[in-house]
Amino acid sequence: xxxxxxxxxxxxxxxxxxxxxxxxxxxxxxxxxxxxxxxxxxxxxxxxxxxxxxxxxxxxxxxxxxxxxxxxxxxxxxxxxxxxxxxxxxxxxxxxxxxxxxxxxxxxxxxxxxxxxxxxxxxxxxxxxxxxxxxxxxxxxxxxxxxxxxxxxxxxxxxxxxxxxxxxxxxxxxxxxxxxxxxxxxxxxxxxxxxxxxxxxxxxxxxxxxxxxxxxxxxxxxxxxxxxxxxxxxxxxxxxxxxxxxxxxxxxxxxxxxxxxxxxxxxxxxxxxxxxxxxxxxxxxxxxxxxxxxxxxxxxxxxxxxxxxxxxxxxxxxxxxxxxxxxxxxxxxxxxxxxxxxxxxxxxxxxxxxxxxxxxxxxxxxxxxxxxxxxxxxxxxxxxxxxxxxxxxxxxxxxxxxxxxxxxxxxxxxxxxxxxxxxxxxxxxxxxxxxxxxxxxxxxxxxxxxxxxxxxxxxxxxxxxx
Numbered sequence: 001x002x003x004x005x006x007x008x009x010x011x012x013x014x015x016x017x018x019x020x021x022x023x024x025x026x027x028x029x030x031x032x033x034x035x036x037x038x039x040x041x042x043x044x045x046x047x048x049x050x051x052x053x054x055x056x057x058x059x060x061x062x063x064x065x066x067x068x069x070x071x072x073x074x075x076x077x078x079x080x081x082x083x084x085x086x087x088x089x090x091x092x093x094x095x096x097x098x099x100x101x102x103x104x105x106x107x108x109x110x111x112x113x114x115x116x117x118x119x120x121x122x123x124x125x126x127x128x129x130x131x132x133x134x135x136x137x138x139x140x141x142x143x144x145x146x147x148x149x150x151x152x153x154x155x156x157x158x159x160x161x162x163x164x165x166x167x168x169x170x171x172x173x174x175x176x177x178x179x180x181x182x183x184x185x186x187x188x189x190x191x192x193x194x195x196x197x198x199x200x201x202x203x204x205x206x207x208x209x210x211x212x213x214x215x216x217x218x219x220x221x222x223x224x225x226x227x228x229x230x231x232x233x234x235x236x237x238x239x240x241x242x243x244x245x246x247x248x249x250x251x252x253x254x255x256x257x258x259x260x261x262x263x264x265x266x267x268x269x270x271x272x273x274x275x276x277x278x279x280x281x282x283x284x285x286x287x288x289x290x291x292x293x294x295x296x297x298x299x300x301x302x303x304x305x306x307x308x309x310x311x312x313x314x315x316x317x318x319x320x321x322x323x324x325x326x327x328x329x330x331x332x333x334x335x336x337x338x339x340x341x342x343x344x345x346x347x348x349x350x351x352x353x354x355x356x357x358x359x360x361x362x363x364x365x366x367x368x369x370x371x372x373x374x375x376x377x378x379x380x381x382x383x384x385x386x387x388x389x390x391x392x393x394x395x396x397x398x399x400x401x402x403x404x405x406x407x408x409x410x411x412x413x414x415x416x417x418x419x420x421x422x423x424x425x426x427x428x429x430x431x432x433x434x435x436x437x438x439x440x441x442x443x444x445x446x447x448x449x450x451x452x453x454x455x456x457x458x459x460x461x462x463x464x465x466x
Contacts, residue, residue, distance in 0.1 A: 049341045050079040051106035054094050056328060057084040058273075059296050060162055060368045061109070063358055064349055070357060071348055078341050087272070088215045095423065098123050103335040106342040110158055111217075112149035112327050113416050119152035125332040128155035130343045137347055141372045145396055146327050158329035159350045163370030164292040165323040165395030166225060166415075168312045171305060174198055174205070174285045188226065188254060188315045191286065195262035198285035207262030209284040210255065213271035214434035216426025221324060221415040222288055223433060225314060227251040229322040231406040234417050234454060239410060239461040241454035243429070243447055251317075253443045256436050268438035280305060288315065290326065291370060291392045298365040298384060306365070311391045318406055324415035325399035327371070355381075370396055410461075421457045428453045 055061045065082055072078075083105070085093060090109065097104045098118065110118070118124045131139040139147070139156060146163040150156055168191070170182050178197050183190055195207030211219045227233070232248035235241055242248065259267045264278050272289060276296055279287040280303040287293070300306040314322040330346045332339050348354055355375050358367050364380040369392055375381055376389050385392075404414055412418035416426065432446035 048077055048079050049338050050081060051336075051338050051341050051345060052081045052083060052104060053107040053109075053345065054083045054085070054090065054097075054105045055109040056087050056090045058087070058328070059276075060292070060366070061328075063362060063366060064161075064354075067354075067357060067361065070361075071345065074348070075344055078344060080345055087217055091217065091423065098333050098335075101333075101335050103333070103337075105333055106336040106338050107346055108331055108333060109161070109328055110331050111329060112146075112158075112325065113413065113418065113422075115150050115158045115329065115331065116152045116412075117418070117420055118331070119155075119157035123334055124157050125334055125336070125339055126155050127157060127159060127332070127343070127346075130347070131156055131159065134343075134347050136353070137351060138374075141352065141374050143371065143373060143393075143396055145325060145399060146371060149325060150327060150329050158327075158331035159346060160327040160329045160371040161350055162292050162295075162368035163325075163327040163396055164290040165325055165370075165392070165399045166222065166289060166314045167291055167323065167391050167395055168286055168288045168315065169279060169293060169297060169309050170194075170286045170312065171198075171282075171284075171308050172310045173308045182310070182312050185313045186315045188229070188258075188317050191288070191315045192254070192258055192262075195258060195286060199262040200285075201265075204283050206264040206278070206284045208258065208286040208288065209264045209270070209275040209278050210259045210267065210288060211271050211275060212259055212263075212267035212434055212437040213269055213274070214427070214430040215271065216416060216422060216430055218271045218430065219433055219437075220426050220430045221290075221326075223252065223255055224415045225322045225324055225404065226255050226317075228405045228414065229315070229317040229319045230254075231318050233405065233407055233409050235410060235458060235461075237408055237410050239458045241451055241458045243454050244451040249443065249447055252433065252436070252447060256433070256443055259437055260439070268434045290324075291388070291395055292368075294369055294385070294388045294392065295366050298388065299363060300365070301363065309387070311388050313391070314395065319404050321398050321400075321403040323395045323399045323404065325396065326415065419457070419461075425453055425457050 068080060094108045098108060131137055142160060143163060146160050150158045150160060175182060180194055180197055199207030211222055213219055227248055230247050230251035232245055232251050233242050264270055264284060275287055275289060276293060278284050280297055282304045297303050297309055298306050316322045330350060332342045336342055352372060352374055355367050359380050364384040367375060367381055399414060416422055429450040432450050435441050436443050436446040
């Protein structure tokens with residue numbers, strides 16, 4: 001049974017100076033973007049303001065690009081230029097630009113990981129007044145747990161395009177054929193047993209699809225929920241690194257063994273996009289991942305399993321729940337010279353009307369989920385989301401450290417560690433995990449190296465540097 005919880009993670013200690021200096025030190029990525037005009041540029045038409053929008057190239061974001069004629073018709077004086085990049089590349093480019101004040105972008109797609117830290121650093125614009133004074137925008141309609149995660153000192157600093165937690169999608173037809181049943185609240189032992197019975201590589205069906213692609217927002221997203229429910233953590237309350245603990249080793253071992261034995265081919269290079277394609281095309285019996293998958297999985301125009309899929313809660317081990325909380329959101333860098341135009345675009349792309357536009361143009365299954373309560377009250381969406389609306393809303397509302405971890409931690413986040421160093425630390429650890437999935441090293445070896453990376457980060461927090 002899905003649970004409704006309203007607990008939210010405690011705030012991490014604020015380290016303003018540390019966040020500023022670390023992010024500035026991180027930036028080595030190139031900011032050369034092919035075909036991209038700088039922020040504040042004037043478009044081809046006289047008096048037309050051009051804004052540059054950096055987004056992740058996920059399916060829902062591609063729908064927004066496809067609908068630009070609708071935006072232009074309503075806002076003829078704004079010319080939107082998109083920079084659309086794969087997730088890992090987008091994170092690096094956006095962070096590099098915003099942290100150094102590069103000014104390339106007027107709108108950036110970030111998440112609840114970056115938002116509070118970047119707001120504290122003064123890198124992004126306070127959006128509360130914009131949201132409150134824009135007719136019909138209704139910021140109170142944003143789901144409470146999502147709104148809180150995108151706020152700093154109770155003000156919105158980014159607005160959600162979509163929100164998500166995590167759950168298991170599974171093929172009801174294959175389960176019936178195999179004579180097995182998915183528990184409403186499965187454990188990881190349940191999932192392993194089901195994957196073993198359903199694994200059918202001769203017919204092109206993996207028992208389960210799990211992310212293996214290296215990236216702090218790729219393979220570490222699902223894996224961190226496994227680590228937490230197994231009783232593991234990255235750091236204890238004294239900032240001692242704990243990636244070498246028995247709990248972390250058990251979690252990573254089970255994850256690696258599961259995907260090696262019953263997962264998709266080439267799992268070490270398989271991320272969200274690949275798992276989405278495999279599951280939607282009928283090549284996996286189960287998939288544990290983001291609840292936002294439903295926009296594609298449930299779309300009969302692109303999915304072969306839209307009428308064959310059901311959903312269950314995130315698998316657990318020692319905890320009550322195990323889902324994550326995440327939102328792809330839009331923010332305005334402080335360096336933008338076109339903040340009003342940027343907000344006009346952002347408020348359009350995150351509005352109630354945009355959600356209705358997607359439903360009417362592409363079908364209700366394609367609507368960006370998990371951002372607004374009103375979405376789930378639209379008759380067309382209510383009908384298509386009957387199988388997943390309740391699981392999605394319950395997972396988002398119930399995502400908290402109190403229900404998903406066994407021990408306290410000094411940082412925020414469920415599928416990430418809410419410190420600025422995590423972009424680099426998480427990527428390094430993710431590479432170790434991916435190597436273990438590929439069989440290039442053992443889990444023990446991967447975690448030994450990961451522990452050393454984490455210890456280096458821990459030293460600065462133990463020293464109390466600001």
